[in-house]
Amino acid sequence: MASVANPELKWDLTPFFPSITSPEYRDAVSALPATIGGLEQGLAELASGCTPSKLARFLESYDSSYRSIYLVAAYTNLSLSTDANDQDAQKAHGALQPLMVRLGKFGKSFDALIGSLDPSVWESDEGLADFRFVLGRIHQAAAHLLSPEMEDLAADLADSGNNAWGKLYDDFSSNIQAEVNGKSMSVSAIRGLAYSEDADIRRRAYEAELQAWKVNEIPLAAAMNAIKGEGNTLAQRRNWPDLIDESLFRANMDRASLEAMLEAARESFPHWRRYLKAKAGLLGHTSGLPFYDLFAPVGDSKAWSWTEAEDFVEDGFRSFSDKLADFARHSFDHSWHDVYPKQGKRDGAFCAGVTPGVSRMLYNFKESFNGASTLAHELGHAYHNLCLKDRHAIQKRTPMTLAETASIFCETIIKRRAIAESSGGEKLAILEASLQGSCQTVVDITSRYIFESEVVKRRKERALTPAELCSIMEEAQTATYGDGLDPQKLHPYMWAAKPHYYSDRAFYNFPYMFGLLFSLGLYRVYEESPNGFHDRYDSLLSRTGMGMAADLTQEFGIDIGDKAFWQGSLAVLIEDIDIFCGLASQS
Incomplete structure (x- = not known):
């Protein structure tokens, strides 16, 4: 049950620092220049003559320094994520940026040094065996680095370029307000009304959201153009x-x-369109599903309180392993979660590691099965962080694809349990909620991939207008959702609503699909051969930054280069679509 000591369900950051204005926080920030200076000095010494033993010692120093730096950076970002208007957090974040730029420069210098070395330095030494893969990848990536002077310049400019535009998006979008039924609300709260049982509220919220994005489209489009433009320029200069x-x-x-x-x-899109049209029929639509009803509850759906979500997730996790369930309970009891939306709070949900094995999770919790599913998802990320806690910082460079493995595996545990234990109208509701999320991950993610591909392509020629961004988004939605959606009720401003477009990590979309379909395949392996699976699973999560995705997945007999594997995972979802359509036809 939720802690009565924390009735507002806010996360507790005091185990890290008493506050962002505390002497402890100021002292930690004050120590960072010396910490980064130590890394720079160590790198200079390494450059003067690198041996396996010197490299091993440097990596130990790198790890301890990174932990202290990351703690301060993570705490600062977490403080700002729940209140973009917190002036103290704003100032602290601003003061930290020059240090982060300096750290970024060090990182590029480290990569360049590794790129200049003969790989035999780490390949021939058993003491560096666990670092061979990541050092080898850094060595390969170094071929795409600019000159040291140019990389320094790029790092300096990022603070007032890419990073600044991303922060503008976060701050600006967190404070956009609009009215629904005469009540002023944040755009994140308005987006949450898409889950309302009231059809009129869903429609009004959709209209208010689109209008809010339209009124604010110019600065948002400027941020998009700046970030994608910088990304294209750097990719070209770095020979990608x-x-x-x-x-x-x-x-x-x-x-x-x-x-x-x-x-x-x-190939699976026709099946998803069957699902969407069946849902549209349940809601009384004849021309496909309007976008504002994508997340509408159907069947005998119930409201899921946070406490109910906690208990259901913990119990579901226990059916897989006591370790996972106990970890979830520990996170609840120690206030690792910030639950409800509020003015100035970042939209969406995320999990952030703070110290080894210790995380914090943010939500804009909606009292639906999707809310419980999101809780399971973020706890999966936190469990992944737990499995990585004994790895060195350089070994934790988990790629985007495998970063979603544990999160979606945990979602799968909860969804399969919920579907199996329900019947009638409740089964219809839970099955639909599960398909709703999977449709987003397969169909909507593909639309986002198509959208970003087109924007990146056109941005090489010139900046795009808000109208062009909207047009590209509608074309991407039409190409994927097809006649499953009402063509007159799309969401042309989804480019403004998704923060993933506003970071230096381009194409943070396909990894979600990879995570879902790989996790379904992994879950099938677990069901077929549960003995010994848990240890192998934890080992995989601890090594996600230590191998190619194809090699790590092959350990479970999975060939990600074979379309048949992906078709097998999608077949599980298509079976759910068949069941849903059958239930819908009886309603």
Whole structure:
């Protein structure tokens, strides 16, 4: 049950620092220049003559320094994420940025040094065996670095370029207000009304949201153009064929595997359109589902309080392992979660590691099964952080693809349990909520991939207008959702609503689909061969930054380059669609 000592369900950051104005926080920030200076000095010494033993010692120093730096950075970002208007947090964040720029420069210098070394330095030494993969990848990536002077300049400019535009988006979008039924609300709260049982409220919220984005479209489009423009420029200068190639490299994934997954997804679209049209019929629509009813509850759906979500997730996790369930309970008892939306709070949900094995999770909780599913998702990320806690910082560079493995695996545990234990109208509601999320991950993610691909392509020529961004988004939605959606009721401003577009990590979309379909395949392995699975699973999570995705997945007999694997995972979802359509036809 939720702690009565924390009735507002806010996270507790005091185990890290008493407050952002505390002497402890100021002292930690004051120590950072010396910490970064120590790394810079160590790197200079390493450059003067690198041996396996010197490299091993430096990596130990790198790890301890990174932990202290990351604690301060994570705490600062968490403080700001719940209140973009907190002046103290704003000032602290601003003061930290020059240090982060300096740290970024160090990182590029480290990568350049590794790139200049003979790989035999780490390949021939058993003491560096666990670092071979990541050092090898850094060595390969170094071929895409600019000169040291140019990388320094890029790092300096990021503070007033890419990073500044991303922060503008976060601050600006967190404070956008609009009225629904005469009540002024944040846009994140308005988006939450998409889950309302009241059809009129859902429609009004959708209209208010679109109007709010339209009124504020110019600065949001400017941020999009700046970030994608900078990304294109740097990718070109660093000799990447395209931004997607850089993203695939970071994901430890090849283009053939991506295309196999996307092709399997495209082949499944007719089934998703069947689901959408069946849902539209339940809600009385004849021309496809309007976007504002994508998240509408159907069947005998109930409101899920946070306490109910906690208990259901903990019990579901226990059916998999006591370790996972006990971890979830520990996070509830120690206030790791910030639950409800409020003015100035960042939209969406995320999990952030703060210290080894210790995380904090933010939500804009909606009292629906989707809310419980999101809780399971973020706890999966936190569990992944737990499995990584004994790894060195350099080994924790988990690619985007495998970063979603634990989160969606945990979602799968909860969804399969909920579907199995329900019947009648309740089963219809839970099944629909599950399909709703999977549709977003397969269909909507593909639309986002199509949208970003087109924006990146056109941005090479010139900046795009808000109207063009809206047009590209509608075209992407039509290409994926097809006649499953009402063509007159799309969401042209989804480019403004999704924060993933506003960071330096381009194409943070396909990893979600990878995570869902890989996790379904992994869950099938668990069901078929549960003995010994838990240890293998934890080991996989502890090594997600230590191997190519294809090699790590092969340990479970999974070939991600084979379209048949992705089709097998999608077949599980298509079975759910068949059941849903059957139940819907009886309603």
